Amino acid sequence: MANSEESRPQKKRKVEVSPPFSLLSSLPDEVALNCVALTSRWDHEALSLTSKRYRSLLTSHDLYKIRSLMGRTETCVYVCLRIRPVDRWYILRRRKNLDADLIPIPSLPSRSRVASSVVVLDSEIYVIGGSKGGIPTCEVWVLDCRTHTWRIVPSMGMARANASAGVIDGKIYVLGGFISDDYSNWVEVFDPKTQTWDSLPLQKELPGRRYIHDSVVWDQKLYAVDGKEETFYYSPCQGKWGRGNRGHLVGNRRDWCMIDNLLFCISKKGSIHWYDPKDLNCPEGCEPEGMYSKEVLGLDSLKRSLSTSRLVHFDDLSVALWQKEKLRYSFPSWAPTRLIDLLPGARLTNCGPNIVLFWDVLKGNRREIWCAELSFKRLAGEIWGNIEWSNALMNVDPLVDGYELLYSASVTL
Template sequence: MLVERSRPAANVVDGKIYVAGGVNNFNSSNWMEVFDPKTQTWEFVLCPLSKRCSSYISKNAVIEGRIFYMCVNKCVVYKPEEDRWEAIEGFTNLNFGWTWLSYCVIDKVLCSFRDLVGMKWYCTRRQSWMNMKGLIGLPKFDSYSCAHMADYDGKLAVFWTNGYGYKEKTIWCAVIAIEKRNGGEDIWGTVEWLDPLLTVPKSFRFECVVAATV
């Protein structure tokens, strides 16, 4: 990369890798850079909203071709196709829901999980978090549940543990197919697979879940 970065945010849009944050002394010219695999070159991306940004990016995701960055309590959006930046003012509903434990994007839909609240998805038109419908067969999560989500070939993979207060925990996994209904106004989840996977020590905790193709 063109500058040294520590724990930046990286996202892929139209085959290019956009890397942002992770620079202590950043400005509008070096906060973001992009890598083009075809030319094998890095280039800086000018960010006119750098005063709203920070070195540490707590959340980031690509939704409908736009990259969303949550910097502390402020959110900025970049649309590479138009080279256009947008500021989401205030502590919006997006920011509030995004502070939950786990999230991922499935078929351009931002999904999130929180204990007791369950599965949510973000409606960009309403700018509000909505309940995911369906999910028949998915167990109710306890207040101590720590679930993590990942995009598994276009489906939602959810991992969580149970066994709180016991000597051991069990890792569970569910694979959920996501379907848009009512013109995209509703999101339904169909549980296609659900099973315990592994018994682990009580001290076990999730750091992240990543789907990889080998």
């Protein structure tokens, strides 16, 4: 009998395996937050679906402080495409095979707008002013990049489109963006702590700037560039205005951004250029001089494609402002007559130590929206670029003239 019992096949004991993250349920929030902080940002959406507790942990301000202390932060690039008649927001996702795609997120719960100013403050993107149906607005919307939710904050005192904006010492400065002879409210400053706007006048000796196509923050000053490549700045800590040096060529630079204390931009000929930001300054009492940029070397394979891009279009308000500036400054006969011929059609934004490019390519009977990431290194006084990856993000209808890249911004989370 004993032998027969021993000869019987033994039933295998069923081993229960705990589902992922279930062990965290028994841990205190402080310990659980440290565990969650180790996960990739791309896993957060799936994790948030498992329970209310995880959703709460993932939206905690403490989580992003812990990620920063652990060195686990990630830079995410957000993109707003206008696919008429609506604006759609996406986040750019890198894949392990070096491909990339666009993941849709909730879009701005408001009427489609163009010519807004976009700045990043902490983990949020501010969309300031802009034109809705050709009418400037004073509204300000904020995208919380931790939860991908939108909220509206107090409006500006002035409706603005094509304004310059930047963040200095935790406050948002917005310059220009309206046509008026009254410059008492030419600058508005938003304090997110008090949720209030204050106004600053434009200094009388500076000419009134209307059309601004670029801006950048450097050395605690907000520099703005107008349609004639003339540069001026405001210094909050000194409470004064100043004139900067002007661009070497009229209107052939766009999307100024700072990387590793160098100023990068893109030209309408499809080349990436760089400046020493010290060249922005014009000594007091001196006439502005030309800023001579240098081309980033090693990117010849991109030039032709970028030079033919028309991903950026211009709304009627932007064109009207440009026409007024052109007449006012009496541009020479050789200057381009259309705004779309003056500025590049491709767009760039900083992404940590690199640059991310967006442009469109016409291939036969289809149009593709492309993206590439560029890294840089300095050799013998020159800057060399390297294409880390490049691929098409989506196909669009080439017969529909309604695909436009409105904004792109990088956020560290």
